[in-house]
Amino acid sequence: MALFNLGSTAPQYMEQALFDAIVFRFYSLRHKFEDFQSFWHSKTVGSDGREIRLVDNLYAQVSKFPKDEALRSQLSEACLELEKYWNKKFGTSLESLTLFGVVKTQAEEVLAKAEALAQEAGAKNSHALGNPETRVDWLMRNLYQYEQKISQLNPVRFDDSTKIHFFLEGLNEALSSSFKYSGSVLKVLEQDSYIQNEDITWGRWTLFRDSTGFSDVWIVRIENGRAVVFKAVQKLTQDTYELEDTSRGIHFDAEIFKAIDKTQIAAFENSEYNLSPPAYFQMLSMLNVSGEPIF
Secondary structure: OEOEOOOOOOEOOOOHHHHHHHHHHHHOOHHHOOOHHHHHOOEEEOOOOOEEEOHHHHOOOHHHOOOOOOHHHHHHHHHHHHHHHHHHHHOOOHHHHHHHHHHHHHHHHHHHHHHHHHHHHHHOOOOOEOOHHHHHHHHHHHHHHHHHOHHHHOOOOOOHHHHHHHHHOOOOOOOEEEEEEOOEEEEEEHHHOEEOOOOEEEEEEEEEEOOOOEEEEEEEEEEOOEEEEEEEEEEOOOOOEEEEOOOEEOOOOHHHHHHHHHHHHHHHHHHHOOOOOOHHHHHHHHHHHOOOOOO
16 A cells, blocks of 8 residues: 555655654653553643643644544554563563663664655655555564664663662562572572473572571572572672672472472463563563573
Protein backbone atom coordinates (compact mmCIF):
# COMPACT_ATOMS: atom_id res chain seq x y z
CA MET A 1 0.00 0.00 0.00
CA ALA A 2 1.31 3.42 -0.88
CA LEU A 3 2.22 5.60 2.05
CA PHE A 4 2.01 8.72 -0.06
CA ASN A 5 -0.56 9.94 -2.57
CA LEU A 6 0.34 9.64 -6.23
CA GLY A 7 1.08 13.10 -7.49
CA SER A 8 1.42 14.49 -3.98
CA THR A 9 3.89 14.37 -1.09
CA ALA A 10 1.07 14.59 1.47
CA PRO A 11 1.15 11.27 3.41
CA GLN A 12 -1.93 9.11 3.81
CA TYR A 13 -0.40 6.65 6.27
CA MET A 14 2.25 7.04 8.95
CA GLU A 15 5.55 5.65 7.75
CA GLN A 16 7.25 2.95 9.86
CA ALA A 17 10.23 5.06 10.91
CA LEU A 18 7.99 7.79 12.30
CA PHE A 19 5.76 5.23 14.00
CA ASP A 20 8.77 3.65 15.76
CA ALA A 21 10.26 6.97 16.84
CA ILE A 22 6.96 8.24 18.27
CA VAL A 23 6.39 5.08 20.32
CA PHE A 24 9.98 4.96 21.61
CA ARG A 25 9.91 8.65 22.56
CA PHE A 26 6.72 8.14 24.53
CA TYR A 27 7.86 4.94 26.25
CA SER A 28 11.10 6.60 27.38
CA LEU A 29 8.97 8.28 30.09
CA ARG A 30 7.80 4.94 31.48
CA HIS A 31 10.47 4.74 34.20
CA LYS A 32 8.93 7.70 36.03
CA PHE A 33 5.90 5.63 37.02
CA GLU A 34 5.45 2.64 39.30
CA ASP A 35 3.42 0.62 36.82
CA PHE A 36 2.10 0.77 33.28
CA GLN A 37 -1.43 1.79 34.30
CA SER A 38 -0.12 4.83 36.20
CA PHE A 39 2.01 5.73 33.19
CA TRP A 40 -0.81 5.32 30.67
CA HIS A 41 -3.37 7.35 32.62
CA SER A 42 -1.06 10.08 33.90
CA LYS A 43 -1.48 13.76 33.14
CA THR A 44 0.95 16.53 32.29
CA VAL A 45 0.91 20.23 31.45
CA GLY A 46 0.76 21.13 27.76
CA SER A 47 2.57 23.95 25.98
CA ASP A 48 -0.47 26.20 26.54
CA GLY A 49 -0.41 25.60 30.29
CA ARG A 50 -3.46 23.36 30.35
CA GLU A 51 -3.47 19.92 31.93
CA ILE A 52 -3.61 17.13 29.36
CA ARG A 53 -3.23 13.38 29.37
CA LEU A 54 0.35 12.26 28.82
CA VAL A 55 -0.86 9.80 26.20
CA ASP A 56 -2.20 12.71 24.13
CA ASN A 57 1.43 13.39 23.20
CA LEU A 58 1.53 9.90 21.70
CA TYR A 59 -1.59 10.61 19.64
CA ALA A 60 -0.59 14.15 18.67
CA GLN A 61 0.10 13.33 15.00
CA VAL A 62 -2.85 11.02 14.39
CA SER A 63 -4.93 13.84 12.92
CA LYS A 64 -2.30 14.37 10.21
CA PHE A 65 -3.17 10.96 8.75
CA PRO A 66 -6.99 11.03 8.37
CA LYS A 67 -7.11 7.89 6.20
CA ASP A 68 -4.93 5.89 8.62
CA GLU A 69 -7.83 4.39 10.57
CA ALA A 70 -5.75 1.83 12.46
CA LEU A 71 -3.04 4.27 13.55
CA ARG A 72 -4.42 5.23 16.96
CA SER A 73 -5.09 1.67 18.07
CA GLN A 74 -1.71 0.53 16.73
CA LEU A 75 0.13 3.18 18.72
CA SER A 76 -1.57 1.87 21.87
CA GLU A 77 -0.90 -1.74 20.95
CA ALA A 78 2.78 -1.02 20.26
CA CYS A 79 3.24 0.56 23.70
CA LEU A 80 1.62 -2.42 25.39
CA GLU A 81 3.79 -4.89 23.46
CA LEU A 82 6.84 -2.83 24.33
CA GLU A 83 5.89 -2.91 27.99
CA LYS A 84 5.46 -6.69 27.92
CA TYR A 85 8.87 -7.15 26.34
CA TRP A 86 11.13 -4.44 27.74
CA ASN A 87 9.81 -4.20 31.27
CA LYS A 88 9.77 -7.95 31.76
CA LYS A 89 13.30 -8.31 30.42
CA PHE A 90 15.07 -5.25 31.83
CA GLY A 91 12.66 -3.56 34.25
CA THR A 92 12.09 0.18 34.50
CA SER A 93 15.15 1.33 36.44
CA LEU A 94 17.33 4.25 35.41
CA GLU A 95 19.87 1.70 34.20
CA SER A 96 17.22 0.14 31.98
CA LEU A 97 16.31 3.60 30.68
CA THR A 98 19.97 4.17 29.76
CA LEU A 99 19.86 1.07 27.56
CA PHE A 100 16.52 2.09 26.09
CA GLY A 101 17.99 5.49 25.25
CA VAL A 102 20.43 3.75 22.90
CA VAL A 103 17.47 2.04 21.22
CA LYS A 104 15.59 5.34 20.90
CA THR A 105 18.63 7.08 19.43
CA GLN A 106 18.88 4.46 16.70
CA ALA A 107 15.18 4.89 15.88
CA GLU A 108 15.63 8.67 15.70
CA GLU A 109 18.55 8.26 13.29
CA VAL A 110 16.50 5.96 11.05
CA LEU A 111 13.68 8.53 11.07
CA ALA A 112 16.04 11.35 10.11
CA LYS A 113 17.30 9.33 7.14
CA ALA A 114 13.76 8.39 6.10
CA GLU A 115 12.65 12.03 6.21
CA ALA A 116 15.63 13.08 4.10
CA LEU A 117 14.82 10.39 1.53
CA ALA A 118 11.12 11.30 1.54
CA GLN A 119 11.95 14.94 0.92
CA GLU A 120 14.16 13.99 -2.01
CA ALA A 121 11.54 11.58 -3.37
CA GLY A 122 8.84 14.21 -3.03
CA ALA A 123 10.78 16.58 -5.20
CA LYS A 124 10.78 13.88 -7.87
CA ASN A 125 7.04 13.25 -7.39
CA SER A 126 7.55 9.65 -6.20
CA HIS A 127 6.09 7.76 -3.28
CA ALA A 128 7.11 5.21 -0.65
CA LEU A 129 5.68 1.72 -0.22
CA GLY A 130 4.83 -0.19 2.92
CA ASN A 131 2.13 -2.07 4.80
CA PRO A 132 0.57 -0.12 7.68
CA GLU A 133 -1.18 -3.27 8.92
CA THR A 134 2.13 -4.76 10.13
CA ARG A 135 3.56 -1.68 11.87
CA VAL A 136 3.45 -3.15 15.38
CA ASP A 137 5.17 -6.35 14.26
CA TRP A 138 7.86 -4.37 12.49
CA LEU A 139 8.38 -2.13 15.51
CA MET A 140 9.11 -5.19 17.65
CA ARG A 141 11.45 -6.60 14.99
CA ASN A 142 13.26 -3.28 14.76
CA LEU A 143 13.46 -3.10 18.56
CA TYR A 144 15.23 -6.45 18.58
CA GLN A 145 17.70 -5.25 15.94
CA TYR A 146 18.42 -2.06 17.86
CA GLU A 147 18.84 -4.04 21.08
CA GLN A 148 21.46 -6.27 19.47
CA LYS A 149 23.48 -3.20 18.48
CA ILE A 150 23.62 -1.61 21.93
CA SER A 151 27.00 -3.13 22.80
CA GLN A 152 28.48 -1.98 19.47
CA LEU A 153 27.17 1.57 19.27
CA ASN A 154 27.24 2.81 22.83
CA PRO A 155 28.32 0.14 25.29
CA VAL A 156 26.95 0.78 28.77
CA ARG A 157 29.16 -0.25 31.65
CA PHE A 158 27.84 -0.83 35.16
CA ASP A 159 30.19 -0.49 38.12
CA ASP A 160 30.35 -3.00 40.96
CA SER A 161 28.21 -0.90 43.30
CA THR A 162 25.39 -0.85 40.75
CA LYS A 163 25.65 -4.59 40.18
CA ILE A 164 25.66 -5.24 43.94
CA HIS A 165 22.57 -3.05 44.32
CA PHE A 166 20.64 -5.21 41.83
CA PHE A 167 22.00 -8.48 43.18
CA LEU A 168 20.83 -7.57 46.70
CA GLU A 169 17.61 -5.71 45.86
CA GLY A 170 14.51 -7.16 47.49
CA LEU A 171 16.52 -9.65 49.53
CA ASN A 172 14.17 -11.29 52.02
CA GLU A 173 14.92 -14.55 53.81
CA ALA A 174 11.39 -14.82 55.23
CA LEU A 175 10.26 -17.19 52.47
CA SER A 176 13.19 -19.58 52.29
CA SER A 177 14.20 -23.19 52.80
CA SER A 178 17.27 -24.05 54.85
CA PHE A 179 19.93 -26.62 54.03
CA LYS A 180 23.40 -27.49 55.30
CA TYR A 181 26.54 -26.69 53.31
CA SER A 182 30.10 -27.07 54.63
CA GLY A 183 28.81 -26.86 58.17
CA SER A 184 26.91 -23.63 57.53
CA VAL A 185 23.27 -22.73 56.89
CA LEU A 186 22.40 -22.32 53.22
CA LYS A 187 19.04 -20.79 52.36
CA VAL A 188 17.18 -20.97 49.04
CA LEU A 189 15.14 -17.78 48.62
CA GLU A 190 12.14 -19.33 46.93
CA GLN A 191 10.53 -16.12 45.69
CA ASP A 192 13.71 -15.32 43.75
CA SER A 193 13.86 -18.56 41.76
CA TYR A 194 13.42 -17.88 38.05
CA ILE A 195 13.18 -19.97 34.88
CA GLN A 196 15.20 -18.56 31.99
CA ASN A 197 14.14 -21.34 29.63
CA GLU A 198 13.37 -25.07 29.72
CA ASP A 199 17.03 -25.90 30.35
CA ILE A 200 18.25 -23.16 32.70
CA THR A 201 17.01 -22.01 36.10
CA TRP A 202 18.37 -19.22 38.26
CA GLY A 203 18.19 -18.83 42.01
CA ARG A 204 19.37 -16.62 44.82
CA TRP A 205 20.86 -18.42 47.81
CA THR A 206 22.46 -17.15 51.01
CA LEU A 207 25.24 -18.85 52.96
CA PHE A 208 25.93 -17.86 56.56
CA ARG A 209 29.58 -17.40 57.47
CA ASP A 210 30.53 -18.01 61.13
CA SER A 211 33.78 -16.08 60.68
CA THR A 212 32.00 -12.77 60.07
CA GLY A 213 28.46 -13.34 61.30
CA PHE A 214 27.15 -12.29 57.88
CA SER A 215 25.71 -14.19 54.94
CA ASP A 216 27.10 -14.25 51.42
CA VAL A 217 24.59 -13.91 48.60
CA TRP A 218 24.92 -16.33 45.70
CA ILE A 219 23.37 -15.90 42.26
CA VAL A 220 23.15 -19.53 41.16
CA ARG A 221 22.78 -20.88 37.63
CA ILE A 222 21.32 -24.39 37.33
CA GLU A 223 21.56 -26.48 34.19
CA ASN A 224 21.12 -30.24 33.80
CA GLY A 225 20.70 -30.58 37.54
CA ARG A 226 24.04 -28.94 38.30
CA ALA A 227 24.51 -25.58 39.96
CA VAL A 228 27.28 -22.99 39.62
CA VAL A 229 27.71 -19.84 41.70
CA PHE A 230 27.58 -17.35 38.84
CA LYS A 231 27.92 -14.19 40.94
CA ALA A 232 28.54 -13.78 44.65
CA VAL A 233 28.30 -10.82 47.00
CA GLN A 234 30.19 -10.96 50.27
CA LYS A 235 29.14 -8.78 53.16
CA LEU A 236 32.33 -7.47 54.74
CA THR A 237 30.90 -5.16 57.40
CA GLN A 238 27.43 -3.91 58.26
CA ASP A 239 27.52 -1.44 55.37
CA THR A 240 30.14 -2.71 52.91
CA TYR A 241 29.99 -5.43 50.29
CA GLU A 242 32.35 -6.99 47.78
CA LEU A 243 31.40 -8.50 44.44
CA GLU A 244 32.98 -11.77 43.46
CA ASP A 245 32.69 -11.53 39.69
CA THR A 246 33.89 -15.00 38.68
CA SER A 247 31.92 -18.22 38.48
CA ARG A 248 32.89 -21.01 40.84
CA GLY A 249 31.77 -24.53 41.44
CA ILE A 250 29.81 -26.00 44.30
CA HIS A 251 30.70 -29.12 46.27
CA PHE A 252 27.78 -31.46 45.60
CA ASP A 253 26.21 -33.56 48.32
CA ALA A 254 22.70 -34.69 49.21
CA GLU A 255 21.81 -31.32 50.77
CA ILE A 256 22.92 -29.34 47.73
CA PHE A 257 20.84 -31.54 45.44
CA LYS A 258 17.85 -30.82 47.69
CA ALA A 259 18.58 -27.09 47.39
CA ILE A 260 18.75 -27.42 43.60
CA ASP A 261 15.42 -29.29 43.52
CA LYS A 262 13.79 -26.67 45.74
CA THR A 263 15.04 -23.88 43.47
CA GLN A 264 13.71 -25.54 40.33
CA ILE A 265 10.33 -26.33 41.88
CA ALA A 266 9.97 -22.77 43.20
CA ALA A 267 10.98 -21.35 39.81
CA PHE A 268 8.30 -23.44 38.10
CA GLU A 269 5.67 -22.28 40.58
CA ASN A 270 6.72 -18.65 40.12
CA SER A 271 6.47 -18.99 36.34
CA GLU A 272 2.83 -20.09 36.66
CA TYR A 273 2.03 -16.65 38.02
CA ASN A 274 3.96 -15.04 35.14
CA LEU A 275 6.00 -12.99 37.56
CA SER A 276 8.52 -10.48 36.25
CA PRO A 277 12.11 -11.60 36.74
CA PRO A 278 13.80 -10.56 39.99
CA ALA A 279 16.10 -7.55 39.99
CA TYR A 280 19.25 -9.67 39.92
CA PHE A 281 18.12 -11.30 36.66
CA GLN A 282 17.28 -7.91 35.15
CA MET A 283 20.87 -6.86 35.84
CA LEU A 284 22.18 -10.05 34.25
CA SER A 285 20.05 -9.27 31.18
CA MET A 286 21.37 -5.71 31.07
CA LEU A 287 24.95 -6.91 31.38
CA ASN A 288 24.35 -9.40 28.59
CA VAL A 289 22.95 -6.85 26.14
CA SER A 290 25.78 -4.46 27.07
CA GLY A 291 28.38 -6.89 25.83
CA GLU A 292 29.19 -9.24 28.72
CA PRO A 293 28.66 -12.91 27.77
CA ILE A 294 26.15 -13.82 30.47
CA PHE A 295 23.76 -16.15 28.68
